[in-house]
Amino acid sequence: MSSSASLATLPPxxxxxxxxxxxxxxxxxxxxxxxxxxxxxxxxxxxxxxCVGLAALVCSDYAGHxxxxxxxxxxxxxxxxxxxxxxxxGVLFFGVLGALVVTSEYGNGLIRTTFAATPQRGLVLAAKAxxxxxxxxxxxxxxxxxxxxxxxxLLSGHVPTVHIxxxxxxxxxxxxxxxxxATGLCGVFLGVLARGTAVAMTSVFALFLMLPVTVDELxxxxxxxxxxxxxxxxxxxxxxxxHTTGLLTAGxxxxxxxxxxxxxxxxxxxxxxxxxx
Amino acid sequence: MIEAKxxxxxxGGKTAxxxxxxxxxxxxxxxxxxxxxxxxSTTMRMILGLDLPTAGTVTVDGRDYRGKVWPLHxxxxxxxxxxxxxxxSAYNHLHSLAAANGIGRARVDxxxxxxxxxxxxHKRVGGFSLGMAQRLGIAGVLLGNPGTMLFDEPVxxxxxxxxxxxxxxxxxxxxxxxxxLVSSHLxxxxxxxxxxxxxxxxxxxxxxxPLSELIARHSAERVEVRAADPRRLTxxxxxxxxxxxxxxxxxxxxxxxxxxxxxxLAAARGHVLHQLHDVTASLEQAYFRLTGESVExxxxxxxxxxxPTSKAVPKPEAVSA
Numbered sequence: 124m125s126s127s128a129s130l131a132t133l134p135p136x137x138x139x140x141x142x143x144x145x146x147x148x149x150x151x152x153x154x155x156x157x158x159x160x161x162x163x164x165x166x167x168x169x170x171x172x173x174c175v176g177l178a179a180l181v182c183s184d185y186a187g188h189x190x191x192x193x194x195x196x197x198x199x200x201x202x203x204x205x206x207x208x209x210x211x212x213g214v215l216f217f218g219v220l221g222a223l224v225v226t227s228e229y230g231n232g233l234i235r236t237t238f239a240a241t242p243q244r245g246l247v248l249a250a251k252a253x254x255x256x257x258x259x260x261x262x263x264x265x266x267x268x269x270x271x272x273x274x275x276x277l278l279s280g281h282v283p284t285v286h287i288x289x290x291x292x293x294x295x296x297x298x299x300x301x302x303x304x305a306t307g308l309c310g311v312f313l314g315v316l317a318r319g320t321a322v323a324m325t326s327v328f329a330l331f332l333m334l335p336v337t338v339d340e341l342x343x344x345x346x347x348x349x350x351x352x353x354x355x356x357x358x359x360x361x362x363x364x365x366h367t368t369g370l371l372t373a374g375x376x377x378x379x380x381x382x383x384x385x386x387x388x389x390x391x392x393x394x395x396x397x398x399x400x
Numbered sequence: 401m402i403e404a405k406x407x408x409x410x411x412g413g414k415t416a417x418x419x420x421x422x423x424x425x426x427x428x429x430x431x432x433x434x435x436x437x438x439x440x441s442t443t444m445r446m447i448l449g450l451d452l453p454t455a456g457t458v459t460v461d462g463r464d465y466r467g468k469v470w471p472l473h474x475x476x477x478x479x480x481x482x483x484x485x486x487x488x489s490a491y492n493h494l495h496s497l498a499a500a501n502g503i504g505r506a507r508v509d510x511x512x513x514x515x516x517x518x519x520x521x522h523k524r525v526g527g528f529s530l531g532m533a534q535r536l537g538i539a540g541v542l543l544g545n546p547g548t549m550l551f552d553e554p555v556x557x558x559x560x561x562x563x564x565x566x567x568x569x570x571x572x573x574x575x576x577x578x579x580x581l582v583s584s585h586l587x588x589x590x591x592x593x594x595x596x597x598x599x600x601x602x603x604x605x606x607x608x609x610p611l612s613e614l615i616a617r618h619s620a621e622r623v624e625v626r627a628a629d630p631r632r633l634t635x636x637x638x639x640x641x642x643x644x645x646x647x648x649x650x651x652x653x654x655x656x657x658x659x660x661x662x663x664x665l666a667a668a669r670g671h672v673l674h675q676l677h678d679v680t681a682s683l684e685q686a687y688f689r690l691t692g693e694s695v696e697x698x699x700x701x702x703x704x705x706x707x708p709t710s711k712a713v714p715k716p717e718a719v720s721a
Contacts (some may be wrong), residue, residue, distance in 0.1 A: 161487050233479050235445070239471065240501055242471060399445070
């Protein structure tokens with residue numbers, strides 16, 4: 124046993140420490156965990172290939188069959204909507220990615236070790252969310268811009284296209300990036316509330332895929348007006364889509380798209396504070 | 401020093417820990433003993449701030465665990481050796497824990513060396529045997545070089561080598577002046593490891609006693625004697641007030657008189673003795689007596705007696721007086 128000898132080599136623990144020093148330590152710990160998780164880069168690569176691939180597939184299909192498209196459909200054709208249709212499914216990858224960051228610790232009980240090392244659970248959650256955001260933002264930027272240039276490149280010469288410099292186009296591109304990143308963050312917090320991979324995935328699928336379809340079947344009464352436009356998927360649709368009737372305008376949609384992860388994050392932090400790990 | 405005051409945990413209508421008070425002191429190994437489901441793990445989770453007490457308090461070195469800034473410098477705990485991500489390497493697992501508490505990489509190498517995992521440090525933990533996973537968990541305990549250490553059932557599933565290693569390690573850590581709390585449901589293991597015992601059953605503290613006292617209380621229940629002339633010895637012993645039962649093979653089971661007294665009496669009266677030895681009630685029996693009422697999910701007694709544990713129970717038909 125050399126622990127007596129090593130007693131001297133460890134610096135005595137500081138009783139008081141600045142919040143930033145403590146936060147930096149948690150961030151470092153979470154980063155080590157994140158980069159040693161193999162499922163993360165795999166999910167990211169699959170997501171990128173799927174999203175850009177789907178955009179390419181749809182755009183090349185339109186380009187090849189433009190002559191078969193009816194005049195009515197040609198009138199409503201929107202090159203950006205066609206190009207970004209992949210977001211409706213691709214968003215799930217980012218939600219799942221966020222959930223994995225948390226649920227990879229729940230199934231095996233590692234979360235207890237984590238909270239024993241850092242009883243400041245809010246800090247752990249904030250660190251996980253910050254790192255996921257820092258990862259999802261560049262990743263979704265690459266995905267959205269690549270999908271845009273590939274898609275418009277395939278469309279050009281055959282059908283109407285848009286240019287990145289056209290009015291509003293860059294805004295929609297950034298909206299798509301924000302939507303994917305916000306969904307990733309929602310995934311992190313849903314992961315905390317669900318406490319397990321299976322339930323977390325189901326919640327992500329329910330919130331972003333099933334719920335929007337289900338409530339859209341409602342008659343367009345007050346119930347529809349006060350729910351459907353506020354779902355994260357439809358807020359996303361507003362910020363990346365050129366025009367959708369019945370939904371919010373871009374300004375409020377951007378604000379509410381930020382509020383979703385903020386709200387879920389608050390719930391998750393409260394849950395962690397008041398529940399057993 | 402760990403101190404619990406009226407510590408209580410209820411899950412819905414079920415009371416897991418029922419208002420227990422105890423202190424775990426530095427410099428010795430304290431065994432936390434009780435049947436499965438007695439509340440040992442719940443208590444340990446409350447010590448670590450993982451579960452919140454329904455009532456009462458528990459502190460380590462006078463402070464609530466959740467109020468500690470760098471807890472790993474004060475407390476190290478091994479709750480579940482399998483609580484690791486299988487895809488991560490042992491090194492990365494420890495490195496992240498170290499980073500969370502401002503501990504440098506050099507210390508990770510030191511503890512890996514200490515538990516003998518240096519050669520597999522960069523292998524995925526998923527491929528580790530239970531023994532290796534236990535060693536990794538113990539490396540995590542040692543990481544912050546804390547003054548207080550908690551081990552929840554550390555020898556479960558280990559081979560004899562691993563058990564001996566952990567036992568020796570815990571004893572040497574306590575000898576260095578640390579507070580060591582180790583839970584187990586095995587009395588035999590505790591008898592070899594612990595200096596002090598906290599016995600818990602159905603969430604209540606049944607005993608808080610030094611191991612030696614528990615042994616003393618249950619030791620030398622009777623003395624077995626074999627003599628050349630058992631009949632004359634029986635008469636002589638009974639004459640001085642000892643109770644003697646003659647077993648079928650002629651062995652005398654003596655109670656109410658120690659082996660020293662019997663030996664001296666035999667010498668004075670010219671008896672030839674073939675055997676003289678103390679029969680101590682096993683600690684296992686002492687444990688069953690303490691916890692017998694508190695086992696949550698028990699097997700009917702008849703089934704228990706048919707099992708291997710019945711060997712420890714003295715044959716009642718042999719005793720007559």
